[in-house]
Each structure stands twice: as C-alpha cells, then as structure tokens.
Amino acid sequence: MEKTHEYDVVVVGGGAAGLSGALALGRARRTVLVVDAGDPRNAPAGHVHNYLGREGTPPAELLEIGRAEVAAYGVEVRRGRVTTATRSDVGFDLALDDGATVAARRLLVTTGLTDVLPDVPGLAERFGRDVLHCPYCHGFEVRDQAIGIVASNAFAVHGAQLWGQWTDDVTLFLNDHLDLSPEDAEKLAARGVTVVEGPIAEVVIEDDRLAGVRLQSGEVVRREALVAGPTFVANSDLLSSLGLEPAAVEMNGVVFGYAVPADPNGRTTVPGVWVAGNVTDLRAQVISAAAGGLNAGAMINMDLIEEETAAAVATYRKVSA
The missing domain is CATH 3.50.50.60 (FAD/NAD(P)-binding domain)
Structure with a gap:
C-alpha cells in the first residue's frame, strides 16, 4: 500500500504527554502527526487537578485546547489507532486502523496505561x-x-x-x-x-x-x-511489537504495575523510539505527563539534528574533496 505521507515524527497517543511532545516538535519546525484513539484514561473524571494554570479544567476541554495549540504550529492530529509499526529505511512504517499507512523517522509513543481494578x-x-x-x-x-x-x-x-x-x-x-x-x-x-x-x-x-x-x-x-488501588499496566502492544516489553515497577517493595523502561528523557533501548507519560511513568499525573512529553520531544529533535548533521558532513566532505 502506498504511504500517504512521511513525517519527521509520529506521536502515537494524543493525551497530555503526546500533545506536549508534539507542541515542542511543532515549534521546532518538525513535520509531526499525532494519531489519537480518543479514549483518554481520565475521561470519566470531572476535572484535572494540580495542573498549574489549568486547575479544575475538564479533561476533554484541556485536550481540545492542546489540539488547537499544536495545530497552530502545523501539527496534524488524526483520530485512529496505529495497528502495526515496522522498521524501514527511513525509520518506521505505520499502519493505521483506517487502512492508511504513514512513514516516520522517529516515534514518540504516549499510549498511557490501563487501570486493572x-x-x-x-x-x-x-x-x-x-x-x-x-x-x-x-x-x-x-x-x-x-x-x-x-x-x-x-x-x-x-x-x-x-x-x-x-x-x-x-x-x-x-x-x-x-x-x-x-x-x-x-x-x-x-x-x-x-x-x-x-x-x-x-x-x-x-x-x-x-x-x-x-x-x-x-x-x-x-x-x-x-x-x-489498581494494578497499572502500560498500554504497550505497539511497543512490544518493536521489542520493548513492560517491566515490573515496585513501591515500598510491592509491585504496583508494569511500565516500559526508558531513560529520564524518554529514550528507549530501541533506536528511534521514545516514550512519555503513563506508558513509562505509572505515577505521572497530567502535568508531569505533559512535562515528560516536552522532554521527549526536545530530545527527539536533538536526535534528528545529529542525524542531519552527520548527513550534511558526509555531503560536505564529498563536495570538498
């Protein structure tokens, strides 16, 4: 199937973490697609709390504000699910549940978690x-x-x-x-x-x-x-298909959930794949998930710059030889 478009970054998940990462990348003038399934974990809650400047905002309203903000920087937001992700020469080929395919140089996965009660x-x-x-x-x-x-x-x-x-x-x-x-x-x-x-x-x-x-x-x-007290289980099917499995997370010696490991900036052990929000930080509230998305977005941009610089140096050497 022919690819519909190629992006610098595809963000899988359009919650606070995903939109925050997309905002940072959009402001960095990257081409970004956010694919959002539209089923946020906090949908049943009446309000978001501890989010400085947005205290008491209904969850759906906060996401609506976020989508408008990222759109102002050219970020595309698309309703749907990424069903598969495979390696390609560019980075990743992604299949969506509506039959479309897109290509991404980098992935930011912010698919959250499931509360097992x-x-x-x-x-x-x-x-x-x-x-x-x-x-x-x-x-x-x-x-x-x-x-x-x-x-x-x-x-x-x-x-x-x-x-x-x-x-x-x-x-x-x-x-x-x-x-x-x-x-x-x-x-x-x-x-x-x-x-x-x-x-x-x-x-x-x-x-x-x-x-x-x-x-x-x-x-x-x-x-x-x-x-x-739920058991927090990362929504990691897509990441598992790329070789990233959730690991047990303990608090006071008690396993309280399973999250996808990453470094403090969201970089995983699979090249080109970053994570942010509850899929990697089970205790993250909305504001800390957003912060994680920002950090991951900035690091993805830096990683792309390093790749682009290496390519520019190789071209420069050929021209200068």
Whole structure:
C-alpha cells in the first residue's frame, strides 16, 4: 500500500504527554502527526487537578485546547489507532486502523496505561467518579467524607494512612487480599483507621451515588467514596511489537504495575523510539505527563539534528574533496 505521507515524527497517543511532545516538535519546525484513539484514561473524571494554570479544567476541554495549540504550529492530529509499526529505511512504517499507512523517522509513543481494578462487582463502573485511586487528584473533592479503602495488596496499609490527610473517617476493607502484621495493625489503630475483614460482594449504589459496599456476609458498610488501588499496566502492544516489553515497577517493595523502561528523557533501548507519560511513568499525573512529553520531544529533535548533521558532513566532505 502506498504511504500517504512521511513525517519527521509520529506521536502515537494524543493525551497530555503526546500533545506536549508534539507542541515542542511543532515549534521546532518538525513535520509531526499525532494519531489519537480518543479514549483518554481520565475521561470519566470531572476535572484535572494540580495542573498549574489549568486547575479544575475538564479533561476533554484541556485536550481540545492542546489540539488547537499544536495545530497552530502545523501539527496534524488524526483520530485512529496505529495497528502495526515496522522498521524501514527511513525509520518506521505505520499502519493505521483506517487502512492508511504513514512513514516516520522517529516515534514518540504516549499510549498511557490501563487501570486493572480489584474484581469487585460495580467497582469499575464508578471509577473516576466516586471510586478513586489518587488522593492528590481527588482527595480535596472528597475531604471530610467517609472513605473506604479496598485492599488489593500490601500498599493499601499506606493508602489508608495517606487518605487520612483528607478525612478522619477512613475504613480499610481487607477484602481477603491482605493479612495485617501486628505492626501495621498498630499503625492503623493509632491513625484511627477502622479495619473490616471479609470479602466484598459488591458496591452499593443508591440514586446513582455510591452508598458503600456489601460484604459477602450481607452486611452493608456505608461509605461516600471508595479508593481502589489498581494494578497499572502500560498500554504497550505497539511497543512490544518493536521489542520493548513492560517491566515490573515496585513501591515500598510491592509491585504496583508494569511500565516500559526508558531513560529520564524518554529514550528507549530501541533506536528511534521514545516514550512519555503513563506508558513509562505509572505515577505521572497530567502535568508531569505533559512535562515528560516536552522532554521527549526536545530530545527527539536533538536526535534528528545529529542525524542531519552527520548527513550534511558526509555531503560536505564529498563536495570538498
């Protein structure tokens, strides 16, 4: 199939990281295509927080602003998915789900992650609304409310203490996923955290609002919001096809997800491929994902300059000989 166009850089993923990288590259006068599937991780959330200058902006509005900003520098944004990426003489040939193909000298992959939640009926449907995971993203909005922590691993003990910064009413549901050590039990008791044993049967919804959880014993424990610690799994199928596999990431000795390794500037071990945002940094909030995209974009431009300089030197030597 004939290629539709050749770009200096194709950015796969049009969230904060991808658009920020595209903005840096567009301002560097590079030809850039952003291919965006249109399913951002934070779509269920009402607002973006901790983004200086854009505090409280709805996620869709922030992306709309970003797309307009990159377009002003000649960046193309296209809705779709990159289905395959293969090596070529130029760099990479990319097939899109609409049948088109494009060529790229460099790739910036910002495909984000998937939140794999504990298997509790009703939990996933409320995620991003009143089932939360990040206190820095949502803690202020549920301040002083009755919060329940749904344990999925040992990190829940720290989470229960952490959410106590925003409310005095914290309950930790062990959900048969956690055996408390005497030391942890003492910490929770000292911080006033209530501990509930036994598995959770389902999330209780009343009038389209979270009302609590029903235990398998039948008991309903009232809560106004729940905190579920997902396993963060990088959306890395495209990267895997290029030889880049996600690696386990630990915090306090607990594996909390799987991310694609890269250097601090987003350069991977595969030449020509950079990553930014949650696909490589599982803890990145929107503003730090955007910063990662900027760094990667600048480094990609530098890498292209080095390639172009080498080619110019070779030509110069021929002419000068």
